[in-house]
Amino acid sequence: MLERRLYLHIDWLLLGALALLCAFGVAMIYSTTYEPTTGVAGPQVATQVWALAIGLVAFVIMLSVDYRWFADSTVMIFVGLLALLGYVLLFGTAEGGAQRWIDLGVFNLQPSEFARIVVALALATLFADRRRGPQTTGGWIMTALIVGVPFLLISQQPDLGTAVTLLPVCFGILVFAGLRLRYVAVLVALAILTAPVAFFYGLEDYQRQRISSFLDPEQDARGAGYQQIQAQITVGSGGPTGKGFLQGTQSQYNFLPVAHNDFIFSVLAEEQGFLGVVVALGLYLFVILRGLDAARLAKDRLGTYLVVGVMSGFSFQVIYNIAMSAGLAPVKGLTLPLMSSGGSSVIATLAAFGLVLNVRMRRFTN
Amino acid sequence: MEAHGAGGRDSFTVPMTLLRFSVVLAFVALGTRFWLLQVAQHEKYRELAENNHQRTIALDAPRGVVLDRDGRVLVENRYSLNVSLVREKVEDLEGTLELLAEVSGVPASTLTSVVERHRRDPVYSPIVLIRDASLSQVAAVAAHELELPGLIVQQLPTRYYRTEEVAAHLFGYVGEVDDAELGTPEFQTVRSGTLVGKSGIEQTYNNFLMGRDGARHVVVDSIGREIDTVGEQMPVEGRQLQLTLDYDLQEAAENAFAAGGFNGAAVVLDPRSGEILALVSLPAYDPNAFALGIDQDSWGALNRDTLRPLNNRALQGRYSPGSIFKIAMAVAALEEGVVTPDDTVTCRGGGTFYGQFRQCLGTHGTVDMREALEKSCNTYFYTLGEQMEIDQIHKWATALGLGELSGIDLPHEVQGLIPSTAWKREQRGEPWYRGETISVAIGQGPVDLTPLSLAIMMATVANGGTRVTPHLLKAVNEGDGFVPVPRPVPRSQVTLDPTTLAVVTDGLWRVVNNGGTGRRARIDGRDVLGKTGTAQVISLQGRVAAGDTERDLRDHGWFVFAAPARAPEIAGVVFGEHNESSGLSAEVARHVMETYFAKKDGSPRPVLPLPPLPATPQVVPPVVPAVVQPVAAANQ
Incomplete structure (x- = not known):
């Protein structure tokens, strides 16, 4: 299946950057879950390492099989995703008020993390066929279904944050697939106009609370605004060079909640300082631009769309999470891909990059 | 594809x-x-992060120890167990206080008011809810540890007055610094909740006695757990004070009051220096109750008590001096040259002055000044009053310290009153009528004096005219031994004519030693000087008018004293509240003086006749025959 010469076209630079980011992630998870009184790090470190191992396997699989094979099996894969999401809604494991996981015994699988790849694959397959461009009615209906059904299923868990990450995937592919700019303008205008309506009628109380406390964190410093304020303090107190590994007072003494998860970048900023932030930002920017290169180099539209979809979702999540970790965006349960603690996220992200490298690697094959 | x-x-x-x-x-x-x-605003966020995880916990400094002139420890500190509340660990404050009230027996309203008073303190600093908790209260809190998070048991230094009610007014008491005090420069560095002196020497010398609180800088996590201690300054105990007080005399005086069965006040001092040797005010209170932060009920009870136990009668009570004032009259008349020592007056049980008959308590015949003092002859002093201006009396009474503040180092001293023409004009807008001087001459009329000022008068007469400043502080120990404090300068000085002194001294000697009114203060070989006085609470006519009343209308008995006659070392006053007998007051004085001389000579201390005790049923243990019995008996 994997011909020897294909190895020559593997993007080792991108792979190296990914590996570095994953290593940073493990180090930061170690630091944030480290208990200063006992000197022991949390079980999340081991989980993350295992997830990385499984993610590596997923990565190799996604790399080895020609992406066109996945395109041919889109329908089956998409139906499989819907089945998993439906299963989660009916029989999933609940935690913290949301039912997001399937208990696999060893670890909990979060199917919504894989939705982005599947939606990217489905949309790419859809628009790879020129007859169904984004301008056609059939294209619109299909797009709405491919994005809308998983969106609804995920938002019912409820996990609006993860559901929303499907939108940049869709938007990126639509733009590349030839969505006219005036439609783009209409979409943006619509989004702006419906935002207040959605804010007052479409959101739960806690979601509204998050947004309003983002706009004015001091109004509720012990409640919803707390994390945002603490995130800023964490980042700001890190200074130019940081407090040093395991020396971050904000994370070590738990002033910053879910530090190993949603706010891992704040911890990196605290312990490694602005220097560490610049290195990490640089690595992420490199990964994104280098990944987008694969879209440019892809030998067919399918490959381009697939890479654009994956990279749009990835970029959105990275930018949103880092913005949030610096107090620039409302607090949402969105992980930072590659670094945050979370098995499903790591596996899904590595699998997605497997596809990206797959497309790039096969740019000369037929 | 292509x-x-x-x-x-x-x-x-x-x-x-x-x-x-x-x-x-x-x-x-x-x-x-x-x-x-991270770069531009780093400093601001660095501080915010530090405030998050670094805390300063105050360590209470014990107050300074107080000793008497012999070095006996009278006021010290002990460590008490206190139940305190850390609000940041409590979710349901109301529920916590209710449950604590239930298990501890302390009213919930009391607990709530304590928390309310400290609402502005940082949420992590413990608020003491129950000071000096009993072991059962501590056990109850420990048993409910899970339902009562945020409650901790702290060991804190607590003021301990070894002598309980004895000398209570002299020591004073402590209490939490109040908001008004916190605004003053003196309390600038004091934390809210700190115990400061509120009365007595605890208040006067608060700055000496208050130590320097220590601090512990700790690192805490987000739930307030202490992770690490990064610095510690130990508290510094307050300075030790040595008082001029002689506890033996204080105890002797209080015991004598108890034996006599009456309340009152006494001041005993060294007339040469103004050192206070004993200062009594009865009834007293137990300052230990304040050391723990007195509760509302006890405080209210102390304040409502008609006997006013919080009042320091020695310097806050103003009474009519009665015949004791005759000493001042005698000095004034002799110094003003109104009479010579040998001028006589014939007493036939009274006399008519300005058309009004004034009574004497006896029929003394022909008396000169010595005899008039000895017998406390009113007629003689009425006659002096007739011949004198009120302002002459005012001048000499003031020179002896009457109607003046003594300047004692205790707070809230009250000034007495000696009338004068100026006073009458200001207060009543009327001229002074000469007839009024007749009453003043025997210490009645608008003459209101504190026991302390009468003690000063006696000391001034005893030392020949120096109005010494009474004081309690003898020496201060700042850590390297006691250093005497300079003696306060006398308030004023007059040169009394030697004849005046000789005559008055002779008169006062006769009061005690020649079968006069003060004979109960006589001590063989000590040449005690003294003068009795009776302060009417209400006149005879008034008594009839008042009819049946709850008020205690019995007279007060006064006795001022000094000894030994030629070179007095000890002087003072005893005020017997409603004891109806200056003789009983003289006995208190005698016991104090006997104790003083016995202590000085190293001879056995005088023993008081024990006051009759109510017969309490005695539990007699059953007699167990035992072989050790004879041995025990032999030991006795």
Whole structure:
């Protein structure tokens, strides 16, 4: 299946950057879950390492099989995703008020993390066929279904944050697939106009609370605004060079909640300082631009769309999470891909990059 | 296939550029944000982070120990167990206080008011809810540890007055610094909740006695757990004070009051220096109750008590001096040259002055000044009053310290009153009528004096005219031994004519030693000087008018004293509240003086006749025959 010469076209630079980011992630998870009184790090470190191992396997699989094979099996894969999401809604494991996981015994699988790849694959397959461009009615209906059904299923868990990450995937592919700019303008205008309506009628109380406390964190410093304020303090107190590994007072003494998860970048900023932030930002920017290169180099539209979809979702999540970790965006349960603690996220992200490298690697094959 | 590839690559230039541009722009924005937070505003956030995890916990300093002139420890500190509340660990404050009230027996309202008083303290600093908790209260809190998070048991230094009610007014008491005090420069560095002196020497010498609180700097996590101690300054105990007080005399005086069965006040001092040797005010209170932060009920009870136990009668009570004032009259008359010592007056049980008959308590016949003092002859002093201006009396009474503040180092001293023409004009807008001087001459009329000022008068007469400043502080120990404090300068000085002194001294000697009114103060070989006085609470006519009343209308008995006659070392006053007998007051004085001389000579101390005790049923243990019995008996 994997011909020897294909190895020559593997993007080792991108792979190296990914590996570095994953290593940073493990180090930061170690630091944030480290208990200063006992000197022991949390079980999340081991989980993350295992997830990385499984993610590596997923990565190799996604790399080895020609992406066109996945395109041919889109329908089956998409139906499989819907089945998993439906299963989660009916029989999933609940935690913290949301039912997001399937208990696999060893670890909990979060199917919504894989939705982005599947939606990217489905949309790419859809628009790879020129007859169904984004301008056609059939294209619109299909797009709405491919994005809308998983969106609804995920938002019912409820996990609006993860559901929303499907939108940049869709938007990126639509733009590349030839969505006219005036439609783009209409979409943006619509989004702006419906935002207040959605804010007052479409959101739960806690979601509204998050947004309003983002706009004015001091109004509720012990409640919803707390994390945002603490995130800023964490980042700001890190200074130019940081407090040093395991020396971050904000994370070590738990002033910053879910530090190993949603706010891992704040911890990196605290312990490694602005220097560490610049290195990490640089690595992420490199990964994104280098990944987008694969879209440019892809030998067919399918490959381009697939890479654009994956990279749009990835970029959105990275930018949103880092913005949030610096107090620039409302607090949402969105992980930072590659670094945050979370098995499903790591596996899904590595699998997605497997596809990206797959497309790039096969740019000369037929 | 080919179409895919070729068409794909070229037509994506625009969206690809757009996407890349957006991503780069977003990353530049993020980088700028991090630069702002981490470099530009780093200092601000560094401080915020430090405030998050670094705390300073105050360590209470014990107050200074207080000793008497012989070095006996009278006031010290002990460590008490206190139940305190850390609000940041409590979710349901109301529920916690209710449950604590239930298990401890302390009213919930009391607990709530304590928390309310400290609402502005940081949420992590413990608020003491139950001071000096009993073991059962501590056990109850420990048993409910899970339902009562945020409650801790602290060991805190607590003021301990070894002598309980003895000398209570002299020591005073402590209490939490109040908001008004916190605003003053003296209490600038004092934390809210600190115990400061509120009365007595605890108040006067608060700055000496208050130590320097220590502090512990700790690192805490988000739930307030202490992770590490990064620095510690130990508290410094307050300075030790040595008082001029002689506890033996204090105890002797209080015991004598108890034996006599009456309340009152006494001041005993060294007339040469003004050192206070004993200062009594009865009834007293137990200052230990204040050391723990007195509760509302006890405080209210102390304040409502009609006997006014919080009142320091020695310097806050103003009474009519009665015949004791005759000493001042005698000095004034002799110094003003109104009479000579040998001028006589014939007493036939009274006399008519300004058309009004004034009674004497006896029929003394022909008396000169010595005899008039000895017998406390009113007629003689009425006659002096007739011949004198009120302002002459005022001048000499003031020179002896009457109607003046003594300047004692105790708070809230009250000034007495000696009338004068100026006073009458200011207060009543009327001239002074000469007839009024007749009453003043025997210490009645508008003459109101504190026991302390009468003790000063006696000391001034005893030392020949120096109005010494009474004081309690003898020496201060700042850590390297006691250093005497300079003696306060006398308030004023007059040169009394030697004849005046000789005559008055002789008169006062006769009061005690020649079968006069003060004979109960006589001590063989000690040449005690003294003068009795009776302060009417109400006149005879008034008594009839008042009829049946709850008020205690019995007279007060006074006795002032000094000894030994030629060179007095000890002087003072005994005020017997409603004891109806200056003789009983003289006995208190005698016991104090006997104790003083016995102590000085190293001879056995005088023993008081024990006051009759109510017969309490005795539990008699059953007699167990035992072989050790004879041995025990032999030991006795």
